[in-house]
Amino acid sequence: MATPLTEQLADASHSPDPHAPAAPAAAPAPRQTLSGRAWGMLFVLCGALFLDALDASMKGVALPSIGADLAMSTSSLQWVVSGYVLGFGGFLLLGGRAADLLGRRRVFLLALATFLVTSVLGGLAPNGELLVAARFLTGVSAAFTAPAGLSIITTSFAEGPARNKALTIYTATGASGFSLGLVAGGLLTEVSWRWVFFAPALVAGLTLLGGLWLIPRSSRPTGPRQGFDLAGAVSVTAAMLLLVFTLIQAPEVGWGSARTLGSLVGVAALLAAFVAIERRAAAPLVRLSLLRSGAVVQANVGAMALLGAWLGALFILTLYMQDVRGWSALTTGLAVAPSGAVVVLLAPRIVAPLVARFGAPRVILAGLVAASLAYLALLPLDGDSAYATGMLPAFLLAGLAFTFAYGPLNILATNGIAAEEQGVASGLVNTSFQFGAALSLAVVTAVQRAGAGEGHSPDALLEGLSSALWVPLVVSLLGVAVVAPGVLRRRSSVR
Numbered sequence: 001m002a003t004p005l006t007e008q009l010a011d012a013s014h015s016p017d018p019h020a021p022a023a024p025a026a027a028p029a030p031r032q033t034l035s036g037r038a039w040g041m042l043f044v045l046c047g048a049l050f051l052d053a054l055d056a057s058m059k060g061v062a063l064p065s066i067g068a069d070l071a072m073s074t075s076s077l078q079w080v081v082s083g084y085v086l087g088f089g090g091f092l093l094l095g096g097r098a099a100d101l102l103g104r105r106r107v108f109l110l111a112l113a114t115f116l117v118t119s120v121l122g123g124l125a126p127n128g129e130l131l132v133a134a135r136f137l138t139g140v141s142a143a144f145t146a147p148a149g150l151s152i153i154t155t156s157f158a159e160g161p162a163r164n165k166a167l168t169i170y171t172a173t174g175a176s177g178f179s180l181g182l183v184a185g186g187l188l189t190e191v192s193w194r195w196v197f198f199a200p201a202l203v204a205g206l207t208l209l210g211g212l213w214l215i216p217r218s219s220r221p222t223g224p225r226q227g228f229d230l231a232g233a234v235s236v237t238a239a240m241l242l243l244v245f246t247l248i249q250a251p252e253v254g255w256g257s258a259r260t261l262g263s264l265v266g267v268a269a270l271l272a273a274f275v276a277i278e279r280r281a282a283a284p285l286v287r288l289s290l291l292r293s294g295a296v297v298q299a300n301v302g303a304m305a306l307l308g309a310w311l312g313a314l315f316i317l318t319l320y321m322q323d324v325r326g327w328s329a330l331t332t333g334l335a336v337a338p339s340g341a342v343v344v345l346l347a348p349r350i351v352a353p354l355v356a357r358f359g360a361p362r363v364i365l366a367g368l369v370a371a372s373l374a375y376l377a378l379l380p381l382d383g384d385s386a387y388a389t390g391m392l393p394a395f396l397l398a399g400l401a402f403t404f405a406y407g408p409l410n411i412l413a414t415n416g417i418a419a420e421e422q423g424v425a426s427g428l429v430n431t432s433f434q435f436g437a438a439l440s441l442a443v444v445t446a447v448q449r450a451g452a453g454e455g456h457s458p459d460a461l462l463e464g465l466s467s468a469l470w471v472p473l474v475v476s477l478l479g480v481a482v483v484a485p486g487v488l489r490r491r492s493s494v495r
Contacts, residue, residue, distance in 0.1 A: 040214040045149045047207040050177035057181030058196040061333045064322040065193040072128040078445045079132045082438045087139025089434025090237030093285040096147035104148045105215050111144035116204040123197030179340025186333030232277045232285040239270035247442035298486045299413035304436025305479025309472035312440040316465050324462050342399025360408035361487045367405025368479045374398045375473035444468045
């Protein structure tokens with residue numbers, strides 16, 4: 001949802017540069033209007049984004065059923081979500097570079113085919129280990145489809161009304177996919193949790209067929225060919241995996257144990273290796289000097305806080321509604337759906353005007369404050385809390401938080417970045433979204449286990465979940481603390 005807003009604001013505030021070099025003759029001319037075939041191509045690309053959002057939300061409401069069927073503990077169950085977001089976040093930058101070097105259509109279709117296969121493997125998984133592995137590979141495939149699909153849009157439609165219209169439609173698709181996935185996931189889980197894997201595979205198959213027919217072949221990339229920096233992608237992904245695994249296992253093996261301390265040292269070593277690789281790589285995944293920008297840092301920390309806090313809270317609430325309150329998966333999906341409905345209804349209409357009037361940092365801050373209020377409203381939750389007063393206000397506030405903050409975070413992360421590094425900056429903030437989710441889920445799981453102790457009764461589970469509800473609030477407040485100083489500095493500068 002963020003990139004369309006970036007494009008809208010860029011189109012509104014920048015006129016074409018008369019001194020800019022002309023496009024190469026071999027490149028296809030961007031479309032000035034949405035022809036019938038252009039609508040078809042856009043429909044396919046929206047289908048891929050819809051698939052990513054649908055896949056993520058469907059799994060959440062199915063977690064208790066998956067855990068019961070495959071005998072997975074709460075700590076291992078969160079890897080069904082974390083495995084996906086780590087694969088997605090760890091390879092997103094590499095996926096964008098692959099699309100540029102190998103061809104966007106080719107990368108998009110191959111990754112979509114991989115998504116189909118790994119989704120089927122997840123649905124057939126006989127145990128938790130294979131399921132988590134399939135989820136990780138599904139995340140990796142999504143890390144290649146997402147940047148390839150978006151870049152097909154931005155290179156196929158001319159800047160101005162045509163691209164704005166295409167990106168606005170693309171934006172709404174992602175939000176609607178997440179909202180529909182919550183309800184569809186509940187319905188399918190009532191039949192069997194395995195259908196929350198098979199259904200996305202079916203959507204992927206249909207999208208793949210449409211892509212083969214409707215996405216035009218483009219000329220091979222010209223200019224100097226650059227490397228992939230596979231070492232950088234592997235080192236940073238390994239660091240994220242080890243950190244999340246360490247946080248999950250620490251309550252069991254001890255925070256001061258040799259295993260925990262050794263793992264943390266390993267994380268530091270991997271991150272140091274990543275920095276060294278990026279400094280020496282001819283075509284690094286991330287130019288480290290980007291991180292000297294205060295706005296870029298604030299945007300990436302805000303991204304980690306926004307999605308991390310929400311997925312942590314959603315993980316807790318799903319277990320609460322199904323394992324403590326005894327609600328069905330369908331009821332759980334319907335209960336959470338208002339959060340997505342708020343985004344679908346409001347984001348396309350109000351966010352761009354708000355950013356144009358108040359600036360991205362202020363709108364982001366409003367979103368993070370709304371998120372903090374949402375998680376604060378959940379703290380009194382107990383075994384008898386009424387939905388209308390105990391949970392619905394929090395879901396509506398969370399919807400407002402994503403409406404205000406998600407798109408402007410991408411704007412802030414890419415403002416002032418050179419054109420040739422826009423993809424890197426966009427990939428970096430999307431990586432932060434995914435890593436924040438994985439890290440927050442790990443902390444939530446650790447706190448929940450510590451709060452529940454050795455008990456397995458509903459009362460013990462509720463005690464652990466109540467303790468874990470503090471984590472999303474703290475994470476969201478950290479985001480506020482990082483973004484607010486930037487807003488205040490900009491206000492003083494304007495004065």
